[in-house]
Amino acid sequence: MISIQCPMLTSTNYTVWAMRMKVFLRIHKVWETIEPGTVESDKKDIAIALLFQSIPEALILQVGDLDSPKEIWESIKTRHLGADRVKEARLQTLMSEFERVKMKDSDTIDTFAGRLSELATKAASLGQTIEEPKLVKKFLNSLPRSKYIHIIASLEQVLDLKTTGFEDIIGRLKAYEERILDEENHGETQGNLLFVNSDQQSFACLRGRGHGRGDRGQGKGRFNSQE
Numbered sequence: 550m551i552s553i554q555c556p557m558l559t560s561t562n563y564t565v566w567a568m569r570m571k572v573f574l575r576i577h578k579v580w581e582t583i584e585p586g587t588v589e590s591d592k593k594d595i596a597i598a599l600l601f602q603s604i605p606e607a608l609i610l611q612v613g614d615l616d617s618p619k620e621i622w623e624s625i626k627t628r629h630l631g632a633d634r635v636k637e638a639r640l641q642t643l644m645s646e647f648e649r650v651k652m653k654d655s656d657t658i659d660t661f662a663g664r665l666s667e668l669a670t671k672a673a674s675l676g677q678t679i680e681e682p683k684l685v686k687k688f689l690n691s692l693p694r695s696k697y698i699h700i701i702a703s704l705e706q707v708l709d710l711k712t713t714g715f716e717d718i719i720g721r722l723k724a725y726e727e728r729i730l731d732e733e734n735h736g737e738t739q740g741n742l743l744f745v746n747s748d749q750q751s752f753a754c755l756r757g758r759g760h761g762r763g764d765r766g767q768g769k770g771r772f773n774s775q776e
Contacts, residue, residue: 553573553576555570555573555599555602555603556569556570556573556603557603557604557605558603558604558605558608558625559605563625563626563629563630563674564670564671564674566603567626567674568670570599570600570603573599573603574596574599577595577596577599578592579592579593579595579596579599579618580596582596582617582618582619583596583618583619583622584619586617586619588617593617593618596618597617597618597621600618600621600622600625601613604625608625608628611624611628612624612625630674630675636675636676639675640672640675640676640677643668643671643672643675643677644672644677646668647665647668647669647672647679647687648687650664650665650668650691651691652691652692652693654693657726658719658722658723658726659719659723661688661691661692662688662715662719665684665687665688665691666715669684681714681715682710682711682712684715685710685713685714685715685718686710688715688718688719689701689704689705689710689718692722696729697722697725700721700722700725704718704721
């Protein structure tokens with residue numbers, strides 16, 4: 550059997566810790582002691598032991614007197630997410646950030662998509678699910694129009710954005726982004742070639758003119774000598 554180490558809770562990683570710990574408890578067949586909250590003694594003891602392995606000693610001292618894994622889990626959650634009012638305030642701040650965020654010129658599709666996914670994950674941990682159609686719409690509306698207007702218009706025409714997955718949209722935009730970069734690089738190469746050719750032609754022209762003046766000068770000299 551593969552050995553899996555418990556994730557350790559810190560002051561800043563609660564959201565990721567809770568996601569990992571939920572999977573960890575499911576692997577050990579004891580998640581039901583927390584959700585919905587069964588009271589089988591053997592499973593309860595295993596769940597508590599796993600939770601204690603994944604939290605700092607100072608926190609163990611604070612929750613150690615609680616009787617069930619569900620109570621311990623909820624206590625940890627409350628300490629890190631705050632009471633209901635604090636939780637609601639955090640959610641409002643998070644959703645405001647979600648509405649305001651725009652893709653920067655320096656961002657890649659992957660970078661910006663990751664930022665939106667992170668905000669959606671944090672919102673889910675606070676009890677607010679951002680539905681995939683809303684995520685897709687936000688993603689497309691936040692792209693720089695000057696750079697992506699053509700692909701956005703095409704996607705809106707050929708796809709039903711209400712049923713198209715977020716990852717599907719990301720994949721299509723990444724392919725378009727790579728094409729743009731290829732064309733920009735190709736255009737830069739062509740521009741450099743044209744510049745070099747232009748310089749060569751100018752240099753050849755100047756050489757030709759100089760050479761012609763020299764010939765005329767030499768001819769005049771010969772004529773004078775004949776006189």
